[in-house]
Amino acid sequence: MDIFEKCKAFYSKPEFAQKLGYPTNPRTAQAMGVYPFFIPLNETEGTEVVIGNKRLIMIGSNNYLGLTTHPKVREAAIEAIKKYGTSCTGSRFLNGTLEMHLELEERLAKFVGKEKALVFSTGFQTNLGTISCILDKEDVVITDKEVHASIVDGVRMSKAEKRYFKHNDTKDLEKILQSYPKEKGKLVIVDGVFSMGGDIAPLPEIIPLCKKYGARLMVDDAHSVGVLGGGRGTAFHFNCVDDVDLIMGTFSKSFASVGGFIAGDKETIHWIQHFARPLIFSASLPAPNVAAVLAALDVIEEEPERVVRVNKISEMMRRELRAIGYNVGNSQTPIIPIIIGDQLKTMQAWKILFEAGIYTNVALPPAVPPNMSLLRTSYMATHTDEQLEKVLETFKHIKQKLAID
Numbered sequence: 001m002d003i004f005e006k007c008k009a010f011y012s013k014p015e016f017a018q019k020l021g022y023p024t025n026p027r028t029a030q031a032m033g034v035y036p037f038f039i040p041l042n043e044t045e046g047t048e049v050v051i052g053n054k055r056l057i058m059i060g061s062n063n064y065l066g067l068t069t070h071p072k073v074r075e076a077a078i079e080a081i082k083k084y085g086t087s088c089t090g091s092r093f094l095n096g097t098l099e100m101h102l103e104l105e106e107r108l109a110k111f112v113g114k115e116k117a118l119v120f121s122t123g124f125q126t127n128l129g130t131i132s133c134i135l136d137k138e139d140v141v142i143t144d145k146e147v148h149a150s151i152v153d154g155v156r157m158s159k160a161e162k163r164y165f166k167h168n169d170t171k172d173l174e175k176i177l178q179s180y181p182k183e184k185g186k187l188v189i190v191d192g193v194f195s196m197g198g199d200i201a202p203l204p205e206i207i208p209l210c211k212k213y214g215a216r217l218m219v220d221d222a223h224s225v226g227v228l229g230g231g232r233g234t235a236f237h238f239n240c241v242d243d244v245d246l247i248m249g250t251f252s253k254s255f256a257s258v259g260g261f262i263a264g265d266k267e268t269i270h271w272i273q274h275f276a277r278p279l280i281f282s283a284s285l286p287a288p289n290v291a292a293v294l295a296a297l298d299v300i301e302e303e304p305e306r307v308v309r310v311n312k313i314s315e316m317m318r319r320e321l322r323a324i325g326y327n328v329g330n331s332q333t334p335i336i337p338i339i340i341g342d343q344l345k346t347m348q349a350w351k352i353l354f355e356a357g358i359y360t361n362v363a364l365p366p367a368v369p370p371n372m373s374l375l376r377t378s379y380m381a382t383h384t385d386e387q388l389e390k391v392l393e394t395f396k397h398i399k400q401k402l403a404i405d
């Protein structure tokens, strides 16, 4: 059978797409005008974007502190291009390490309270590289069932035994941990903030279990840095920095850039530096991206009110959306899912928002379980009160119009 047959079938046969977990074939959704993916933006100023000729309020971005357009961040990236050009054209291992990378690693290590940090070219690569090189075939890796795809793939790439515990269920985690001898190598991995639900991993319950059963703990803080613990992440939020062995973060959200980092003790980071293939065999983070993160760190320290505001408006939005009658799950952060359930109704809700001048993200099966389709809304420190009022008014209207229960 030709290996491209499946591509042709997925393209043109709705029943084949259904078998792959797509209740509505992407091309059917496109024909209905409710396909919400790969939409090109032709302008973006953070809280507003332009699509075609239409200006929309953005409530689907991970730009939590609104720093992508901050004058200091923009300026730092421009100056770095002038000085270093647009690419390092080589890996960190060989010709691709600039002094700036080392400066950033030092800043990040201090920022999250660890001895050392290592910068990768994306957050995805950080997880792939770290997890796959830190585990041996004699070890077991135990992850929350809702961790990010980059952790899932890092785990797949490792040779360790793989176990998964029910989302944020520490009883289930303990059941798995206690089934192994204490001396077996164990790594527990969670997202600090879960990227779809916006809920927080209960580190104060997870840490004692890791200690009791001799497991190391890695926390993915992609959505926590800039938001929790005064911007320093989940471990700061719970005051348990010394009890988290590895802290991973990305630059593609609050840090207004692209890239990622892993932080931990000096020996572990040294190991990752020498064995993480996505670090060694991929070009390093370009200077403007490094400079943008350095400037973002300055702004977070100089303007702590941004972290306060993003949390304050998120609390307000959660309260108001619940008051309208929406199911927002267990969100505790600027990520607020609106769980609608039915796939078509979710796409219709997305379309009404779009027509009203509001852009958000949709999560449909297979990204979420069947009948758990949702709108993933997320908020920025720079959203104005007027913008948020308009969002709430539109959600009120959608609730009635689509009879969402």
Ligand SMILES: Cc1ncc(COP(=O)(O)O)c(C=O)c1O
Pocket: 122, 123, 124, 125, 127, 148, 150, 191, 195, 220, 222, 223, 250, 251, 252, 258, 259, 260
């Ligand atoms: C929890 C989590 N980890 C890792 C990543 C990957 O980060 P990046 O986009 O920087 O590659 C993401 C991005 O969506 C994420 O949400």
